[in-house]
Structure formats: structure tokens, C-alpha cells
Amino acid sequence: MKKKEAVCRLLLFFVIVCLLTGCWDRQEIEDKAYVIGLGLDRSKDEGKIKVTMLLANPEVGSMQGGGGSTEKPREIVSFDANDFIAAKATGNSVISRDISYELLKIIVVSEEYAKDKEFIRKFYDILKDKDIRLDCHLAISKEKASEYFINNQPKMETRPHKYFQFMINHGIENGFIPDSTLFRFFKTLERGTDFFLAMYTTAAMEKNPQIKSEDEYMAGQLDATGELDATQFIGSAVFRNGMMIDKLTGQETRNINILDDSTNIHDILVDIPDPFSDDQLQFAARVMKTESNKVEMDLKGQRPKIFITIPLKIEIISNPSMVNYTEKKNQQIVKKQIAAHIKTLNEKLLKKTQTKFKGVPYPLSMYARKYFGTIQEYKKFNWGKSYQKADIHVKVDVEIVDYGKRIKKPRTVGA
């Protein structure tokens, strides 16, 4: 009797094991083609889009000790389609494996298509798709997305998923590009009070670019030469209600990132005009933002007043005018200079958003909410309108944590 029972139980186990395969959702890694980057362009056909898929080859670089695969690390395919979800099926007429968006890292939309009214209608499909994760990033390319992926040929990180992951993460840490995840995109869109910044990128360098200060470039303007990949990630595209309206340079994007507490900006390196020199020298500084901004608002009255306090920790790295920072007086001068410099940069930028964009490109409206008791009152206040005529004051709290390693001037010969 006991034997029979044991056999029955064993059989039951075998039956249960069958369930482990996941029934209809059984997936074979061998059988999957993972799309890492998705490009969207306007199609020549009315109402259609051009979809570009960047597929990663999982065999390359995954084996330790460099396995024997000689296959290319990626495959790119572009075609016209109605939307990018059904395109998965169409793509299978070219790609041998089952196409999946599960590991999608970046969606690149060409600037031309992002300025189209049609764009947001097609783009909303992302929320319907079950594969796409909302931590995927949105980027705007200067050229066509299909050309962008082809011209983007990383020399060191040939595996596309690693390349985009590193490029985006370091760009966000430096503050050159905004943290433009789809999650933030749709959140901003649904909130309907602020604008959204998407990262700006290109793989086509401008002809005869100007030489500018370290962060004033747009993507494609940096004249980098050597043996390298032409792709540049710097600057951002401004979206109003899901439509691109303008661009911001790397410097402006950085300032917005400093103003925006919801992004994860580490420490950034900047050049600041040196107050001790007459011939426009600049010293380098490391700016660290460890605390949140303080925002206070006075929303009663005709013109709302907004006071923003930015606490910054600064480390002075270079000293081109050879000033002696051990003197208290010099310390005060440099402190004032940094505060004034950052203050004017920010106020100028916010003025630009008020007059040119007519909206704020980061969630500043969130701070206004606590001054209202109910949603009705808040809606009546109409943030979008009120912001344009608001009086904005920026104050920078500078704390200099380090004045550099060297104190003394080098001795000049013959003096």
C-alpha cells in the first residue's frame, strides 16, 4: 500500500515538472533576437513610420576567454511599417529569430519626426506593448534614426547594449544629457504642467564646427578627431505636450539638471571665469550637488514669485591666475564670483524658458502644489499660464570644500 502511494506521488511530481516549461510562454534564448535600439522616422508614405531595429548578437562577447564566434556583434534592419509593434512580425521576414523588445535600451527618434504632430499618437503605443520597459531611454537624433544607427560604430564597446548603457549613464552623471526615460516622458505628459527634455544625439559631425567652452556644445558640434566613433551625446530636445519644439545646449541641459532634483547628477566639471585675471582666463572646478534645492513660492498676487536656492559644493581644481587662496579676502572673492556666475546662468536660462518656450522644462510645478488645499484651487491657478509671468529669483549657496593642492606660486626666473 505504501509503495503504491509513493509511486503515485512520484508520478505527480513528474506531471508538475511539465508545468515548469511555462506552457505556451516557453522561450528559448537561442530562438530570440533582442532589439537593443529602436529608431523611428517619418515614412514617405502618409500615416506610416519607418522603423529601424538594432539587434544585438548575444553570442559575441558573452563567452569568457573570447569564444570562437566570428559573427558580427549587431544587425540593423529598417523598413516602413504602420506601427512599431506589428513591425516585430514584419521584421521576421528579414531576421531569422523571434524579435523581442524585452531588452530595449534606447528609442531614437529623428528630430524631423519628433516635431511632427503624428509622433505622439504613434508613440503612445509603447504603453500598450507588454515587452517594453519604462526604464528605456528616449533620444532625439539630428539625422534620420536609420542613418544614426548605421553610422554609430563604437570602437571599444562593440556590444550595443553595453555601449548605450555606459554612454547614457555617464552622460547623465556629467549632466550633459537629461535622464529621459520613457517613465519620465509619460509622467510629464500626463501631468501636463511642464515640458520634457529628451537627450540629443547624433552620429554626424558638423562641418567646420566652432570651438566653444567645455559644455556649450550641441551633439555634433564637438570637433573630435582621431580614431573614434562619431556619435556624440550632448544637449537636449524640449518637448511640449509630446511634440519637440526646441533644443538646449549641453550647458543649458546641465543647469536644468542642477535645478531638477529628480535627476541623479553626480559631480560635474565646469570652467568658471576667473575673477583675478583681466584676460578672460577660466579656472576649472568640480561642482557637487549633494543636497536638494529649496524652492519657495509666493503665489498670491498678480505676479507669482519663485525663490530657488541651490546649495552647491565646489572644489577648485585649477588656478590659472596663480592667486594665493590662503588669504581670506581671495576666498571671499572667488566664492562671490562663482555664486554670481551660476546665478546669472540660471536666471538667463529660466528667462529663456519663460519667454521662448513658455513653460518650464523640469517639474517645478510640483513645488507649487503644496500651496493649495484642493485640486480645484490648483487648477484655477493654472500653472502653465502663471509660470510665464512669474518673477524668479535664484540664489546659489556656494560652499568651497577645497582650493586645490598647490598653495604657492611657482617662482619665475629672474625675478
Add this chain to the structure above:
Amino acid sequence: MKQQPGKIGIREYLSIAILMVGSKVTEDTPTALFQKAQNAAWMIPIITAAFTFIPLFLLIKTMSLYQNKNLFSVIQKLLGKYLGFFVCLLIFIINVFSISFDSRTYTTIIRTFYFNRTPIVIIYAILMGVCAYGAKKGIQHIGSVAYLIIYYAVLLLYLAFVLCTQDSSIQSLFPIWGPGKLELLKQSSLNLSLFSEFFLFALIIPSIASYKDFRKGTWIALVYISIQLSVGIIIFICLFDASLKGIGYPFHTAIRFISIGTFFPNIEILFFVIWLMAALIRFTAFLYINALMFGQLFKIKNFEFLIPALATIYLLIGSIPESPYDLSLQLKPILRSVIGPTFLVVSITLWLVALLKGEFKHEKKRGSM
């Protein structure tokens, strides 16, 4: 403490209660509340819990007169044979729909987020099959399993919440009163169904080791669950802000979004497994209580044998709605608006009848003797 055979202690009872009611935070309840009260939705569970306190207190008071009897026998005793039968039947029918719709919701979640291609019937059948197997084992087994996984379930839930805070902003909670104070009170009173499961626990009183355990467990569970629900909704509001109104199942959307650093992205499977176990316990307990009701109603002693048949019926009822939209936008709101008032009326009536019949006086006399 020695355990009596076939009975559950306070910790098992608490685990079942938390898994049954507390898991509401992981399905579509936050969204439903957000649509009603926008960013003040997190207050509703707390206000509703305060509202629920009154009928629940009256019910517990009435039940204390008849220790070791369950809700249905008390109803039949107090309201008479015929009226009592109809009231019990009503409660049973409401619960049939409640368990069917809820299990369908869970099936939809599993299918939408994890098993896209598997037919819904198969997932549903496996879910109900497992629950029926568990329910047939009896309340003591359910209690032990619930106690086994309760710590994992609660810990992982809070881990998910903590990870969610990385991308959220507390300002989303403002304007603090949302649609207005009056509206909040109104919505809270309309959402009494949030804690209606507590009334069902009065059915398993005879299986709980002592009446004191039941009373104490119920209050602890009510306070804890209202807080957990409230915290969950706060987290979701801070994370999703206004887009929460369009997200059907915020918990599952959130766990697909969060990651532990850059090295561990896509960690939803960790939460999914435990969530699934919690869901199984929830329906197992639900199924058991339903079978108990049915047995009590039609005087069937070995009601455990009914469980597979009942599970099949629930599966069939749950399969009727064509799309999840019908379910969460049309059918569930109707059910929710019925459940709350029903339990309110039933418990107050029971207490009134007991009072009029002078049962409380008898009790006192008995106590003094």
C-alpha cells in the same frame, strides 16, 4: 501554548487576514481609489478603516454571545429560520461573485505581465486547481502555509516600496486634500467594501483557538492592513503621479520598473514568485470560507468535498466577462457598492436584534451566576 488539533492560533489567523486583505494593494484597488480621490487616495483606507470599526465592533460584540458558533449559525439563530436563510444566501451569492471576479483579476495580471501567450483558461484553471487542493486540506494547513510565507511576503513588499522611492517625489501628494475634504469622506464611505473580508472571518471563529485570539487578531489586522494599504498608495502616487489613473496594476508596473543598482535590472521575478504564493493563499482561504458557507447553508457536513466543484463554478463565472476592462470598470464597482452596505446593514441588524431580544442581558446574568 499548546495547539488544539484542527484549530489555528492568533499568528496563523493574522497571517491569513493580512494575506487576504493586505494583498489588495498589489492589484487594481490603488488605481480605483486614485480615480475617485486623486492624490488624496491614500487617506481613504484610513478613513474607511475608521468607518469599518463601528459595524465590526458591533459584530464582534454580538458574536461574543455565542462563542464557538460561526456567523451563519448566529444569523440563523437571531433572525429565524427563513429570514436567516435568505440573509445567509445573499451573503453567499455576493461572495461567489466576489471570489470569481477577484480570481479573474489575478489571472489577468499573471497573463498580462508574465505569461502573454498562455490562454487565460489554462492559467485560471491552474490557479483554481492549486487553490482547491489547498482548501481541501483544511483551515489548519492554510494557516500554517500562510504563516510560513507571511514574513517573505511582507518583507519583499516593503523592499519593493523602498526601491520605488528612488524615483518618486513626495510633492505628488499635494494639494493635500485632493478633491476636497467632503468628497474624501464621501468616497471613504462608498468604499466600505475595502475591509469587507473581515466580516467573513467571523465564519471561521470555531476554528480559531480562542475567542480572544479572534478579537485581538481582527483589530491588529485591521489597523495594520489599513496602514499598509495607505503606505502602498502613497508610494504609488509618489512614483507615478497623475499617470496612476491609467495604470491598471500599479504594483506590477512598478516592479517591472525598479532595479537594484545598474547591475540588477529586471528583478520583478523576485517579487512575482512571492506575490503568486500570497495570491494562492488568499484564494485558498477565500475558497475554504466559501465552501464553509455553502455547507452551513445547505446543511452539508463534509463540505470539504464540495471545494473542487465550487472552484469549477467560480472559474466558469470568472470566465464570463470578456475583457478585463468590463471587469474592473463595470462589474467590480457594482459589486463593491453592494458588498459594503450589505455587511454594514447585516452587522447592525444582528446587533439590534440581539439587543432587542435581550441576549446581552442574559449574558450578563449568566456571567454573574
